[in-house]
Amino acid sequence: MQVPILKQGGYLIASIQDALTDDDLAHLQTALVRQVRQFRSRGVIIDVTALDVMDSFASRTLRHIAYMTRLLGAQTVIVGIQPDIAFSMVQLGLTLEGIETALDLEEGLMCLARQGRYNRDR
Amino acid sequence: MASPSERFLLHPMLPEAAITDDKEIHQRKEFLEFRDEDVERLQGINELAKKYADDVIEQFYHHLLQFEETRTFFREPRVLARVKELQREYFLGLTQGNYDAQYIANRVSIGAVHERIDLPVKAYLGMYNFYLRAVASRLFEAFKEAPDRALATFFSLMKLTFLDIGLAIDTYIYSRETTIREQQEAIRELSTPVLLLREGLLLLPIIGLIDNQRARQLTEQLLHSVRTNRAKVIVIDITGVPSVDTQVANHLIQAIDAARLMGARTIVTGVSPEIAQTLVTLGIDLSRVTTVGDLQNGIEQAEQLLGLTVVRVDGAAQPPQARES
Numbered sequence: 001m002q003v004p005i006l007k008q009g010g011y012l013i014a015s016i017q018d019a020l021t022d023d024d025l026a027h028l029q030t031a032l033v034r035q036v037r038q039f040r041s042r043g044v045i046i047d048v049t050a051l052d053v054m055d056s057f058a059s060r061t062l063r064h065i066a067y068m069t070r071l072l073g074a075q076t077v078i079v080g081i082q083p084d085i086a087f088s089m090v091q092l093g094l095t096l097e098g099i100e101t102a103l104d105l106e107e108g109l110m111c112l113a114r115q116g117r118y119n120r121d122r
Numbered sequence: 123m124a125s126p127s128e129r130f131l132l133h134p135m136l137p138e139a140a141i142t143d144d145k146e147i148h149q150r151k152e153f154l155e156f157r158d159e160d161v162e163r164l165q166g167i168n169e170l171a172k173k174y175a176d177d178v179i180e181q182f183y184h185h186l187l188q189f190e191e192t193r194t195f196f197r198e199p200r201v202l203a204r205v206k207e208l209q210r211e212y213f214l215g216l217t218q219g220n221y222d223a224q225y226i227a228n229r230v231s232i233g234a235v236h237e238r239i240d241l242p243v244k245a246y247l248g249m250y251n252f253y254l255r256a257v258a259s260r261l262f263e264a265f266k267e268a269p270d271r272a273l274a275t276f277f278s279l280m281k282l283t284f285l286d287i288g289l290a291i292d293t294y295i296y297s298r299e300t301t302i303r304e305q306q307e308a309i310r311e312l313s314t315p316v317l318l319l320r321e322g323l324l325l326l327p328i329i330g331l332i333d334n335q336r337a338r339q340l341t342e343q344l345l346h347s348v349r350t351n352r353a354k355v356i357v358i359d360i361t362g363v364p365s366v367d368t369q370v371a372n373h374l375i376q377a378i379d380a381a382r383l384m385g386a387r388t389i390v391t392g393v394s395p396e397i398a399q400t401l402v403t404l405g406i407d408l409s410r411v412t413t414v415g416d417l418q419n420g421i422e423q424a425e426q427l428l429g430l431t432v433v434r435v436d437g438a439a440q441p442p443q444a445r446e447s
Contacts, residue, residue, distance in 0.1 A: 078383075079385065082384075083345030083346050083384065086345055086380035089380070103354075107352070
């Protein structure tokens with residue numbers, strides 16, 4: 001399943017709707033990195049609300065996406081991790097170290113807006 | 123109005139069907155080698171039992187009333203009379219030859235009654251001891267010419283009483299376990315409140331020891347509260363936690379990490395000097411955890427993170443110390 005990527009102003013929003021294969025994740029990574037460059041995006045939001053499993057590969061890919069987009073000047077926020085997923089993730093040691101997380105899409109957008117203000121002020 | 127003990131006698135509570143299930147009964151009987159010939163032998167002394175029942179019961183209660191511990195259960199004459207009557211029924215029931223599911227269920231309920239009125243197990247066992255001895259002496263007396271039969275019958279009786287004892291003890295254990303389970307449940311529910319202090323700010327005061335199960339439940343409750351309250355900051359206060367070990371610390375870190383995955387930041391407050399020493403000595407990495415001395419500072423910092431400030435309104439009541447100074 002291809003993950004739709006929506007462009008919303010300076011942000012890209014990828015909403016994962018279903019369980020993803022490793023290939024799907026790889027596609028998502030390539031597509032996001034390309035589009036960040038193409039649209040000169042300042043922020044990326046990956047919404048995982050619909051995911052009911054988060055394995056080490058998925059978690060690593062998300063981390064990689066965050067690092068890659070940062071190199072391209074865009075901040076990535078992972079949003080919508082459900083309580084049960086969060087719990088099983090930490091038990092597996094998948095803590096998405098150093099990556100922004102937010103409760104849902106709305107909070108994610110606010111988080112990016114805040115970061116943007118901060119960067120501008122600097 | 124029936125007295126408590128009497129009320130329970132009238133409305134015995136059956137424990138889980140597990141004990142009274144047919145297969146289970148069969149197994150219990152088989153284990154004691156309680157078979158048809160035993161039933162026949164017991165039936166054979168039914169007439170005899172009727173003859174000396176009253177005598178044995180009287181002796182038995184005379185014995186019971188000699189001890190303060192057991193006497194307290196029979197203060198009321200009405201209760202004593204009723205219990206004697208039930209005891210007589212039971213005594214005759216032993217030789218009636220009918221040991222079906224009904225009989226078992228009855229035994230189980232009697233066990234439950236004894237547990238509920240807090241009759242000590244030793245008194246219960248003592249009763250059987252007394253019965254066996256009382257019956258044995260009369261049995262050998264009656265079958266003077268056939269000691270073999272007396273012995274065989276006595277063994278049959280012993281098997282049956284052990285069956286009954288087993289049922290009663292299991293009922294005791296079952297009742298106690300139920301109580302313990304219920305209490306644990308209650309303690310668990312009481313022990314992990316997650317409080318919404320301000321919009322987006324959760325307070326989680328932890329009191330008492332944290333074990334694996336509690337830590338798990340605490341984390342679950344915290345995470346769900348984060349979602350339902352859309353919390354952005356959590357203050358975990360561990361002032362009431364007496365000690366921390368590696369496991370507990372890891373549980374806390376897990377909870378904090380999981381909350382962060384949901385976009386909530388956590389501040390830990392109330393770390394005592396002892397706990398601070400333990401944590402450092404154990405080499406637990408708390409670099410990812412924000413800690414603040416006490417709850418007040420923790421809340422203040424949380425408010426800061428949320429962009430809130432608390433302002434005293436002019437003319438509002440001042441705290442006492444402020445007025446005096």
